[in-house]
Amino acid sequence: SGFDKGDHSHFMQKEIAEQPEAVRRTLLGRLDHRFNTAHLGGIELAAREMLDIRRVKILGCGSAYYAGTLGAHLIETLARIPAHAEPASEFRYRNPVIEQDTLYIAVSQSGETFDTLAAIQEVKRKGGRVLGVINAVGSTIARECGRGVYLHAGPEVAVVSTKTWTSTAVAFALLALQLGRVRDLSAAQGARLLAALSALPDQIASIVTREAEVGALSAILAKADHAYFIGRSAGYAVAMEGALKLKEVSYLHAEAYPASELKHGPLALISPETPTLAIVPDDDLLAKNLSTIAEVRTRHGPVLAVTHEGVRLDGVEAAFAVPKSEPELDPILLNIPLQLLAYQVARGLGRDIDQPRNLAKSVTVE
Protein backbone atom coordinates (compact mmCIF):
# COMPACT_ATOMS: atom_id res chain seq x y z
CA SER A 1 0.00 0.00 0.00
CA GLY A 2 1.15 3.52 -0.71
CA PHE A 3 0.06 4.72 2.72
CA ASP A 4 2.61 5.54 5.39
CA LYS A 5 2.51 4.24 8.96
CA GLY A 6 4.53 7.24 10.17
CA ASP A 7 5.80 6.70 13.72
CA HIS A 8 3.45 3.77 14.29
CA SER A 9 4.24 0.04 14.23
CA HIS A 10 0.99 -0.88 12.51
CA PHE A 11 -1.78 0.82 10.58
CA MET A 12 -4.20 -0.36 13.28
CA GLN A 13 -2.24 1.58 15.90
CA LYS A 14 -2.06 4.63 13.60
CA GLU A 15 -5.78 4.54 12.87
CA ILE A 16 -6.65 4.23 16.57
CA ALA A 17 -4.53 7.33 17.19
CA GLU A 18 -6.21 9.20 14.30
CA GLN A 19 -9.67 9.00 15.83
CA PRO A 20 -9.84 12.52 17.28
CA GLU A 21 -9.18 13.91 13.80
CA ALA A 22 -11.54 11.43 12.11
CA VAL A 23 -14.38 12.39 14.46
CA ARG A 24 -13.65 16.09 13.96
CA ARG A 25 -14.09 15.56 10.22
CA THR A 26 -17.31 13.55 10.69
CA LEU A 27 -18.71 16.45 12.75
CA LEU A 28 -17.40 19.25 10.54
CA GLY A 29 -20.13 21.66 9.37
CA ARG A 30 -22.88 19.40 10.70
CA LEU A 31 -23.60 20.93 14.12
CA ASP A 32 -26.38 23.50 13.99
CA HIS A 33 -26.16 25.61 17.17
CA ARG A 34 -28.89 27.94 16.00
CA PHE A 35 -31.61 25.29 16.07
CA ASN A 36 -29.81 22.88 18.43
CA THR A 37 -29.81 20.12 15.86
CA ALA A 38 -27.54 18.39 13.39
CA HIS A 39 -27.59 19.01 9.69
CA LEU A 40 -26.73 16.16 7.32
CA GLY A 41 -27.09 17.66 3.86
CA GLY A 42 -26.79 14.44 1.90
CA ILE A 43 -29.71 12.52 3.39
CA GLU A 44 -32.17 14.49 1.26
CA LEU A 45 -35.14 13.99 3.56
CA ALA A 46 -37.63 16.82 4.01
CA ALA A 47 -38.99 17.41 7.53
CA ARG A 48 -42.33 15.97 6.40
CA GLU A 49 -40.63 12.73 5.26
CA MET A 50 -38.71 12.49 8.54
CA LEU A 51 -41.99 12.76 10.44
CA ASP A 52 -43.50 9.95 8.39
CA ILE A 53 -40.78 7.38 9.13
CA ARG A 54 -42.35 4.56 11.14
CA ARG A 55 -39.35 2.28 11.42
CA VAL A 56 -35.61 2.21 10.73
CA LYS A 57 -33.75 -0.89 9.53
CA ILE A 58 -29.95 -0.79 9.48
CA LEU A 59 -27.91 -3.21 7.36
CA GLY A 60 -24.16 -3.86 7.42
CA CYS A 61 -21.55 -6.60 7.92
CA GLY A 62 -18.93 -7.10 10.64
CA SER A 63 -18.01 -3.89 12.42
CA ALA A 64 -20.43 -1.95 10.22
CA TYR A 65 -23.26 -4.12 11.58
CA TYR A 66 -22.16 -3.54 15.17
CA ALA A 67 -21.85 0.22 14.63
CA GLY A 68 -25.35 -0.01 13.13
CA THR A 69 -26.55 -1.77 16.28
CA LEU A 70 -25.44 1.23 18.31
CA GLY A 71 -26.96 3.47 15.62
CA ALA A 72 -30.34 1.76 16.00
CA HIS A 73 -30.14 2.34 19.72
CA LEU A 74 -29.38 6.05 19.21
CA ILE A 75 -32.25 6.53 16.74
CA GLU A 76 -34.75 4.74 18.96
CA THR A 77 -33.59 6.67 22.06
CA LEU A 78 -33.35 10.16 20.56
CA ALA A 79 -35.92 10.10 17.75
CA ARG A 80 -38.30 7.55 19.32
CA ILE A 81 -38.55 5.63 16.05
CA PRO A 82 -38.41 1.82 16.36
CA ALA A 83 -34.99 0.91 14.94
CA HIS A 84 -33.14 -2.34 14.48
CA ALA A 85 -29.87 -3.47 12.90
CA GLU A 86 -29.47 -6.74 11.06
CA PRO A 87 -26.48 -8.40 9.36
CA ALA A 88 -26.74 -7.45 5.68
CA SER A 89 -25.24 -10.83 4.82
CA GLU A 90 -28.39 -12.65 6.01
CA PHE A 91 -31.04 -10.16 4.96
CA ARG A 92 -31.83 -11.31 1.42
CA TYR A 93 -32.10 -14.99 2.37
CA ARG A 94 -35.28 -14.56 4.39
CA ASN A 95 -37.44 -12.89 1.74
CA PRO A 96 -37.71 -9.72 3.87
CA VAL A 97 -40.87 -7.62 3.99
CA ILE A 98 -40.07 -4.15 2.62
CA GLU A 99 -42.19 -1.28 3.92
CA GLN A 100 -42.79 2.16 2.40
CA ASP A 101 -42.61 3.93 5.75
CA THR A 102 -39.40 2.21 6.83
CA LEU A 103 -36.09 4.02 6.34
CA TYR A 104 -33.38 1.52 5.32
CA ILE A 105 -29.79 2.46 6.10
CA ALA A 106 -26.77 0.67 4.63
CA VAL A 107 -23.47 0.95 6.55
CA SER A 108 -20.10 0.25 4.95
CA GLN A 109 -16.55 1.55 5.31
CA SER A 110 -15.39 0.44 1.88
CA GLY A 111 -18.71 0.80 0.12
CA GLU A 112 -17.82 -2.39 -1.75
CA THR A 113 -19.02 -5.26 0.49
CA PHE A 114 -20.98 -7.64 -1.74
CA ASP A 115 -23.45 -8.81 0.94
CA THR A 116 -24.35 -5.23 1.85
CA LEU A 117 -24.79 -4.28 -1.81
CA ALA A 118 -27.03 -7.33 -2.38
CA ALA A 119 -29.18 -6.36 0.63
CA ILE A 120 -29.66 -2.84 -0.77
CA GLN A 121 -30.59 -4.22 -4.17
CA GLU A 122 -33.21 -6.42 -2.48
CA VAL A 123 -34.70 -3.36 -0.71
CA LYS A 124 -34.69 -1.24 -3.87
CA ARG A 125 -36.12 -4.00 -6.06
CA LYS A 126 -39.12 -4.08 -3.70
CA GLY A 127 -39.52 -0.30 -3.81
CA GLY A 128 -37.81 0.65 -0.54
CA ARG A 129 -35.56 3.69 0.00
CA VAL A 130 -32.01 3.35 1.30
CA LEU A 131 -29.60 5.86 2.82
CA GLY A 132 -25.87 5.09 2.92
CA VAL A 133 -23.54 5.65 5.87
CA ILE A 134 -20.26 5.24 4.01
CA ASN A 135 -16.60 6.13 4.31
CA ALA A 136 -15.36 5.62 0.73
CA VAL A 137 -16.60 8.49 -1.45
CA GLY A 138 -18.02 7.43 -4.80
CA SER A 139 -17.94 3.71 -3.89
CA THR A 140 -20.38 1.20 -5.37
CA ILE A 141 -22.69 1.22 -2.33
CA ALA A 142 -22.60 5.02 -2.07
CA ARG A 143 -23.66 5.24 -5.71
CA GLU A 144 -26.33 2.53 -5.33
CA CYS A 145 -27.87 4.42 -2.37
CA GLY A 146 -27.60 7.78 -4.11
CA ARG A 147 -27.93 9.67 -0.82
CA GLY A 148 -26.66 9.43 2.70
CA VAL A 149 -23.84 10.42 5.01
CA TYR A 150 -20.13 10.32 4.25
CA LEU A 151 -17.96 9.72 7.32
CA HIS A 152 -14.86 11.58 6.06
CA ALA A 153 -12.81 9.44 8.47
CA GLY A 154 -9.97 9.21 5.95
CA PRO A 155 -8.53 6.01 4.46
CA GLU A 156 -8.56 2.96 6.72
CA VAL A 157 -5.79 0.56 5.74
CA ALA A 158 -5.75 -2.03 8.54
CA VAL A 159 -8.18 -4.86 7.77
CA VAL A 160 -9.96 -4.33 11.09
CA SER A 161 -12.09 -1.27 11.58
CA THR A 162 -11.24 1.21 14.35
CA LYS A 163 -11.71 4.84 13.38
CA THR A 164 -14.51 3.92 10.98
CA TRP A 165 -16.52 2.27 13.76
CA THR A 166 -16.18 5.40 15.85
CA SER A 167 -17.03 7.79 13.00
CA THR A 168 -20.02 5.63 12.03
CA ALA A 169 -21.33 5.82 15.59
CA VAL A 170 -20.87 9.61 15.52
CA ALA A 171 -22.69 9.84 12.17
CA PHE A 172 -25.63 7.90 13.66
CA ALA A 173 -25.66 10.25 16.65
CA LEU A 174 -25.96 13.17 14.20
CA LEU A 175 -28.74 11.44 12.25
CA ALA A 176 -30.59 10.53 15.46
CA LEU A 177 -30.30 14.12 16.67
CA GLN A 178 -31.57 15.51 13.36
CA LEU A 179 -34.52 13.07 13.26
CA GLY A 180 -35.16 13.68 16.96
CA ARG A 181 -35.33 17.47 16.59
CA VAL A 182 -37.94 17.14 13.84
CA ARG A 183 -39.96 14.94 16.19
CA ASP A 184 -40.04 14.98 20.02
CA LEU A 185 -36.55 15.98 21.13
CA SER A 186 -36.51 19.43 22.79
CA ALA A 187 -34.09 22.26 22.00
CA ALA A 188 -32.56 21.84 25.47
CA GLN A 189 -31.93 18.15 24.81
CA GLY A 190 -30.47 19.04 21.41
CA ALA A 191 -28.11 21.57 23.02
CA ARG A 192 -27.02 18.98 25.59
CA LEU A 193 -26.09 16.53 22.81
CA LEU A 194 -24.36 19.17 20.66
CA ALA A 195 -22.11 20.07 23.59
CA ALA A 196 -21.29 16.40 24.18
CA LEU A 197 -20.59 15.78 20.47
CA SER A 198 -18.25 18.78 20.34
CA ALA A 199 -16.33 17.43 23.34
CA LEU A 200 -15.78 13.97 21.82
CA PRO A 201 -12.56 14.62 19.83
CA ASP A 202 -10.63 15.87 22.88
CA GLN A 203 -12.05 13.11 25.07
CA ILE A 204 -11.00 10.48 22.50
CA ALA A 205 -7.53 12.09 22.34
CA SER A 206 -7.21 11.63 26.10
CA ILE A 207 -7.91 7.86 25.76
CA VAL A 208 -5.83 6.88 22.72
CA THR A 209 -2.60 7.99 24.41
CA ARG A 210 -3.17 5.54 27.27
CA GLU A 211 -2.22 2.33 25.42
CA ALA A 212 0.12 1.26 28.26
CA GLU A 213 -2.79 1.25 30.70
CA VAL A 214 -4.55 -1.68 29.04
CA GLY A 215 -1.56 -3.85 30.02
CA ALA A 216 -3.17 -5.38 33.11
CA LEU A 217 -6.25 -6.35 31.07
CA SER A 218 -4.34 -7.68 28.06
CA ALA A 219 -2.08 -9.85 30.27
CA ILE A 220 -5.15 -11.70 31.57
CA LEU A 221 -6.82 -12.08 28.15
CA ALA A 222 -3.61 -13.19 26.42
CA LYS A 223 -3.38 -16.35 28.51
CA ALA A 224 -7.04 -17.31 28.21
CA ASP A 225 -8.52 -19.46 25.43
CA HIS A 226 -12.01 -18.05 25.79
CA ALA A 227 -13.44 -14.78 27.06
CA TYR A 228 -16.91 -13.28 27.49
CA PHE A 229 -17.59 -9.64 26.65
CA ILE A 230 -20.78 -8.44 28.31
CA GLY A 231 -22.81 -5.25 28.35
CA ARG A 232 -26.38 -4.07 28.77
CA SER A 233 -28.44 -2.09 26.27
CA ALA A 234 -26.03 0.03 24.15
CA GLY A 235 -23.18 -1.47 26.18
CA TYR A 236 -23.97 -4.76 24.46
CA ALA A 237 -23.20 -3.17 21.07
CA VAL A 238 -19.82 -2.15 22.51
CA ALA A 239 -19.26 -5.68 23.83
CA MET A 240 -20.01 -7.15 20.37
CA GLU A 241 -17.55 -4.84 18.63
CA GLY A 242 -14.89 -5.42 21.32
CA ALA A 243 -15.22 -9.20 21.04
CA LEU A 244 -15.04 -9.05 17.23
CA LYS A 245 -11.91 -6.87 17.40
CA LEU A 246 -10.19 -9.35 19.73
CA LYS A 247 -11.16 -12.33 17.55
CA GLU A 248 -10.03 -10.66 14.33
CA VAL A 249 -6.56 -9.56 15.41
CA SER A 250 -5.59 -11.93 18.26
CA TYR A 251 -7.37 -15.13 17.06
CA LEU A 252 -8.58 -15.67 20.65
CA HIS A 253 -12.14 -16.79 21.13
CA ALA A 254 -14.26 -13.99 22.53
CA GLU A 255 -18.03 -14.17 22.76
CA ALA A 256 -20.23 -11.16 23.34
CA TYR A 257 -23.33 -11.66 25.43
CA PRO A 258 -26.02 -9.33 26.76
CA ALA A 259 -25.18 -9.07 30.47
CA SER A 260 -28.73 -9.99 31.51
CA GLU A 261 -28.64 -13.17 29.39
CA LEU A 262 -25.54 -14.56 31.10
CA LYS A 263 -27.63 -16.35 33.71
CA HIS A 264 -29.66 -18.06 30.96
CA GLY A 265 -26.82 -20.31 29.84
CA PRO A 266 -23.21 -19.11 29.63
CA LEU A 267 -22.84 -18.85 33.41
CA ALA A 268 -22.25 -22.63 33.19
CA LEU A 269 -18.95 -21.89 31.40
CA ILE A 270 -17.63 -19.33 33.88
CA SER A 271 -14.53 -20.56 35.72
CA PRO A 272 -11.10 -19.22 36.78
CA GLU A 273 -9.95 -19.95 33.20
CA THR A 274 -12.64 -17.88 31.50
CA PRO A 275 -12.33 -14.11 31.99
CA THR A 276 -15.31 -11.80 31.51
CA LEU A 277 -14.82 -8.28 30.24
CA ALA A 278 -17.71 -6.10 31.42
CA ILE A 279 -18.80 -2.74 30.00
CA VAL A 280 -19.81 -0.79 33.11
CA PRO A 281 -20.89 2.79 32.41
CA ASP A 282 -21.82 5.10 35.25
CA ASP A 283 -25.45 5.31 34.21
CA ASP A 284 -28.87 4.14 35.40
CA LEU A 285 -27.95 0.48 34.71
CA LEU A 286 -24.88 0.56 36.99
CA ALA A 287 -26.48 -1.41 39.85
CA LYS A 288 -27.60 -4.12 37.39
CA ASN A 289 -24.13 -4.39 35.90
CA LEU A 290 -22.53 -4.60 39.34
CA SER A 291 -24.81 -7.47 40.31
CA THR A 292 -23.88 -9.35 37.10
CA ILE A 293 -20.20 -8.91 38.00
CA ALA A 294 -20.93 -10.31 41.47
CA GLU A 295 -22.56 -13.38 39.86
CA VAL A 296 -19.43 -13.99 37.78
CA ARG A 297 -17.18 -13.49 40.82
CA THR A 298 -19.23 -16.06 42.78
CA ARG A 299 -18.29 -18.60 40.06
CA HIS A 300 -14.61 -17.56 40.45
CA GLY A 301 -14.51 -15.98 37.00
CA PRO A 302 -11.89 -13.22 36.58
CA VAL A 303 -13.57 -9.90 35.72
CA LEU A 304 -12.09 -7.06 33.67
CA ALA A 305 -13.97 -3.82 33.24
CA VAL A 306 -14.17 -0.79 31.00
CA THR A 307 -15.91 1.81 33.07
CA HIS A 308 -16.07 5.47 34.12
CA GLU A 309 -13.91 7.36 36.57
CA GLY A 310 -15.40 7.20 40.06
CA VAL A 311 -17.21 3.85 39.67
CA ARG A 312 -16.37 1.52 42.57
CA LEU A 313 -15.82 -2.03 41.38
CA ASP A 314 -15.25 -4.78 43.92
CA GLY A 315 -13.29 -7.92 43.11
CA VAL A 316 -12.38 -6.82 39.60
CA GLU A 317 -8.95 -7.95 38.32
CA ALA A 318 -8.25 -4.89 36.17
CA ALA A 319 -10.20 -1.89 34.91
CA PHE A 320 -9.82 0.99 32.48
CA ALA A 321 -11.84 4.18 33.09
CA VAL A 322 -12.81 6.59 30.32
CA PRO A 323 -14.10 10.18 30.65
CA LYS A 324 -17.86 10.62 30.99
CA SER A 325 -19.94 11.89 28.08
CA GLU A 326 -23.73 12.08 27.94
CA PRO A 327 -25.27 8.60 28.47
CA GLU A 328 -26.26 8.27 24.78
CA LEU A 329 -22.67 8.92 23.62
CA ASP A 330 -20.83 7.00 26.36
CA PRO A 331 -20.64 3.82 24.20
CA ILE A 332 -18.42 5.67 21.69
CA LEU A 333 -15.77 6.35 24.34
CA LEU A 334 -16.15 2.98 26.10
CA ASN A 335 -15.24 1.19 22.85
CA ILE A 336 -11.84 2.88 22.41
CA PRO A 337 -10.00 0.94 25.18
CA LEU A 338 -11.25 -2.30 23.59
CA GLN A 339 -9.41 -1.35 20.38
CA LEU A 340 -6.23 -0.72 22.37
CA LEU A 341 -6.76 -4.00 24.19
CA ALA A 342 -7.22 -6.09 21.02
CA TYR A 343 -4.17 -4.42 19.52
CA GLN A 344 -2.00 -5.10 22.54
CA VAL A 345 -3.08 -8.75 22.94
CA ALA A 346 -2.43 -9.39 19.24
CA ARG A 347 0.93 -7.67 19.39
CA GLY A 348 1.97 -9.72 22.43
CA LEU A 349 1.00 -12.90 20.59
CA GLY A 350 2.94 -11.85 17.48
CA ARG A 351 -0.10 -11.81 15.17
CA ASP A 352 -0.22 -10.29 11.71
CA ILE A 353 -2.16 -7.29 12.99
CA ASP A 354 -2.82 -5.32 9.80
CA GLN A 355 -3.58 -8.43 7.72
CA PRO A 356 -5.12 -11.10 9.97
CA ARG A 357 -5.18 -14.60 8.49
CA ASN A 358 -8.26 -15.48 6.39
CA LEU A 359 -9.65 -11.92 6.41
CA ALA A 360 -9.92 -9.23 3.74
CA LYS A 361 -10.55 -5.51 4.13
CA SER A 362 -13.55 -5.67 1.87
CA VAL A 363 -15.28 -8.86 0.88
CA THR A 364 -16.50 -8.24 -2.66
CA VAL A 365 -17.75 -11.78 -3.31
CA GLU A 366 -20.68 -13.72 -1.87
Ligand code: G6P
Ligand atom coordinates in the same frame (compact mmCIF):
# COMPACT_ATOMS: atom_id res chain seq x y z
C1 G6P B 1 -14.83 -7.48 6.24
C2 G6P B 1 -13.79 -6.99 7.25
C3 G6P B 1 -14.49 -6.45 8.49
C4 G6P B 1 -15.47 -5.35 8.09
C5 G6P B 1 -16.51 -5.91 7.10
C6 G6P B 1 -17.43 -4.83 6.55
O1 G6P B 1 -15.43 -8.64 6.70
O2 G6P B 1 -12.92 -8.05 7.61
O3 G6P B 1 -13.53 -5.93 9.40
O4 G6P B 1 -16.10 -4.83 9.23
O5 G6P B 1 -15.85 -6.49 5.98
O6 G6P B 1 -16.70 -3.96 5.71
P1 G6P B 1 -17.32 -2.63 5.16
O7 G6P B 1 -16.28 -2.08 4.21
O8 G6P B 1 -18.60 -2.96 4.44
O9 G6P B 1 -17.57 -1.73 6.32
